[in-house]
Amino acid sequence: MSLPADPSRPGCAARTLVAIVNYRTAPLVVACLRSLATEDPLGAGCFRVLVVDNASGDGSAAHLRQAIADEGWEAWAEVRETPRNGGFSYGNNVAVREALRWPQVPDQIWLLNPDTVVQPGAVAALVGFLERHPRAGIVGSGIDNDDGQSWPYAFRFPSIASEFENGVRLGLVTRLLRSRLVARRMGPQAETADWVSGASMVVRREVFEQVGLMDEGYFLYYEETDFCRRARRAGWEVWYEPAARVMHIAGQSTGVTGRQTVIPRRPAYWFESRRRYFVKHHGRAYGALADLAWILGFSIWRLRRRLQRKEDTDPPRMLGDFIAHSVLWRPRWKPEVDAESGLARVNR
Structure with a gap:
């Protein structure tokens, strides 16, 4: 029936x-x-x-x-x-x-x-x-x-400030930018x-x-x-x-988030979705500043992580992939979906 x-x-x-x-x-x-x-x-x-x-x-x-x-x-x-x-x-x-x-x-x-x-x-x-x-x-x-x-959790809209905080992961910065954090405890x-x-x-x-x-x-x-x-x-x-x-059950339908033993590389579609959001709602100039804020913050975090010998919990090649998909120079991109994995890919 x-x-x-x-x-x-x-x-x-x-x-x-x-x-x-x-x-x-x-x-x-x-x-x-x-x-x-x-x-x-x-x-x-x-x-x-x-x-x-x-x-x-x-x-x-x-x-x-x-x-x-x-x-x-x-x-x-x-x-x-x-x-x-x-x-x-x-x-x-x-x-x-x-x-x-x-x-x-x-x-x-x-x-x-x-x-x-x-x-x-x-x-x-x-x-x-x-x-x-x-x-x-x-x-x-x-x-x-x-x-x-x-x-x-519910959420605030992403901003330049929240992108910097997300990248730098420093308690002082998080406290100073508390009202701009994307994740909002309800x-x-x-x-x-x-x-x-x-x-x-x-x-x-x-x-x-x-x-x-x-x-x-x-x-x-x-x-x-x-x-x-x-x-x-x-x-x-x-x-x-x-x-x-x-x-x-977080991450079961996407494979991007969740409690995996091995942290996977962040797929191309995540970066492109983020890029689309910022350019669509704020324009390319704002999107570029948001990218620079995250790149600066994340670079500081990676240096601090090495100096303090903290565990590396970031996806592989995160900084390089982020830069490759940045608003700063990436052309408009249409996802090509891999038939086997179901993940979007980029021809470099």
Whole structure:
């Protein structure tokens, strides 16, 4: 049985679309769907799930369809396949475009990572929050690590000051620039923020209708920062709601972050997404200054690390790769995605 493009069913108009973008993480998606199944998707506040398989090429789509059939989730979950791995924004936009064409358009769209497990009551908490706060266009959930520890962060927009602090890693500088740090530790109550993690982010339908879809020029990373900035510029509020809990296994869907034994080299798309963000929202001159601030700070840190014989926890070739992708001289770049690894690459 296949879910039709019009998801309306007797007694249940989908108020929420859950969009999950998969790339070779089918077992994690099944675990995520299993956690969503306990949220009573066909109840009064029902939701639908579209899993977008970004051309995994490893049988993920068939695996997911079989799991959905075996578990009896066909009434509320379905898989879409894309012809290419176009990145996080691209995959989410496939689901959002379809939902915006439904006769009964969902009230909100929940962008949810495949490497997440939804805790009980999260759907009701997020949907209820938007109902109580009409100017809230985006709300992010509280995040728990896979060891059960809370990860209580939302974010400020990046700046020249935050780039220097991020590079130099000196306690005195961090204290002096406390109000400019990107990562902002949040309290136990709901608060506004500049942007929230795209691992679990609910967007009101009207935001997409007003500001457009996510920018597919970002292959991965900075796309949620960009989207939240566009929403705030249009007058919408961005909130962090810790009452809704989602467990996130960091790095499982990207391989960039997480607790790896061997720290991988930072992929090209991370640098290019960062570059795109600064140039798009601040211009090339500001972007160049932000690059210089990070390069200066990071160079100081590397020298201090050697003198103090501190452990090297940086990705290999980080400084050289950063400089190679700098706003200072990199031309506009379109990601070429490696078919085997799924990572963007640059022809040097």
